[in-house]
Amino acid sequence: MADVIRLEGICKSYNVGLPTETEVLHGIDLALHEGEFVALMGPSGSGKSTLLNIVGLLDRPTSGTLFINGEDTTELGDAAITTLRGRAIGFVFQYHYLISAFTAHENVVMPMLLDRGHPDAAMERRADELLDWVGLSRWRDHKATNISGGQQQRVAIARALAMDPSLVLADEPTGNLDSVSADAVFELMRRINRDRGTSFLIVTHNLDLAQRCDRIVEVVDGRISGRVIPTLDAR
Structure with a gap:
């Protein structure tokens, strides 16, 4: 099974070269396989967000190598990193970050428009298909501010x-939702994973949700813990 991401010896330091230099990630080795649904857990300050930012190509490691779909990202320039991030990685955050003045449909179109530079009929069809997939076709033309929190996260x-x-x-994707909406959003992501084969890496503090993933990766003090946390839904 191929790796979607592979991290080899990833370290990350801040204030490099200064007396306040601090290393927050220490030699991270991690692989996520095609079709995996993995939870990333750890206490506050453990390095989870830093690790997620590096995997998402939002930040660069101080040392080590990150492969995305087999491509070594170490020597890629900023433009190539931006293109790879836009095409290979999707992001879901605790707060949805929808554009409030846009409809649900327009929000879904936006990544395709940014990539291609001009609208076309294929984008419109793709957005409609995805809204149908997440059960929001009838809210297609509703502004983001006029739908519920759970619906916003589906968008x-x-x-x-x-x-x-x-x-x-996905960084705490259910953190702002009530328990019913949180469960529905989690199950939607799980269905997408199973039906479409999309890999997911989910940061969560919710052990109940994490144990419904294929496996749990724990980060403690900037290192991958060797502790195996059992899951209920491992394939």
């Missing part, structure tokens, strides 16, 4: 899938 998931990425990174 965010549809937007994350717009470029058909191989990997979706």
Whole structure:
């Protein structure tokens, strides 16, 4: 089974060369396979967000190598990194970050428009298909501010899938939702994973949700813990 991402010896330091230099990630080795649904857990300050930013190509490691779909990202320039991030990785955050003045449909179209530079009929069809997939076709033309929090997060998931990425990174995607909406959003991501084969790496503090993933990766003090946390839904 091929790796969607592979990290080899990833270290990350801040204030490099200064007396306040601090290393927050220490030699991370991690692989995520095609079609995996993995939870990333750890206490506050453990380095989870830093690790997610590096995997998502939002930040660069101080040392080590990150492969995305087999491509070594170490020597890629900023433009190539931006293109790879836009096409290979989808993002879902705790707060949905929808554009409030846009409709659900327009929000889903946006990543494709940014990639191609001009609208076309294929984008419109793709957005409609994704909204149907997440159960929001009837809210297609509703402004983002006029739908519920759970529906907004569904739009965010549809937007994350717009470029058909191989990997979706989700940072506390259910953190702002009530328990019923949180469960529905989690199950939607799980269904997308199973039906479409999209890989997911989900940061969560919710052990109940994490144990419904294929496996749990724990980060402690900037290192991958060797502790194996059992899951209920491992394939």
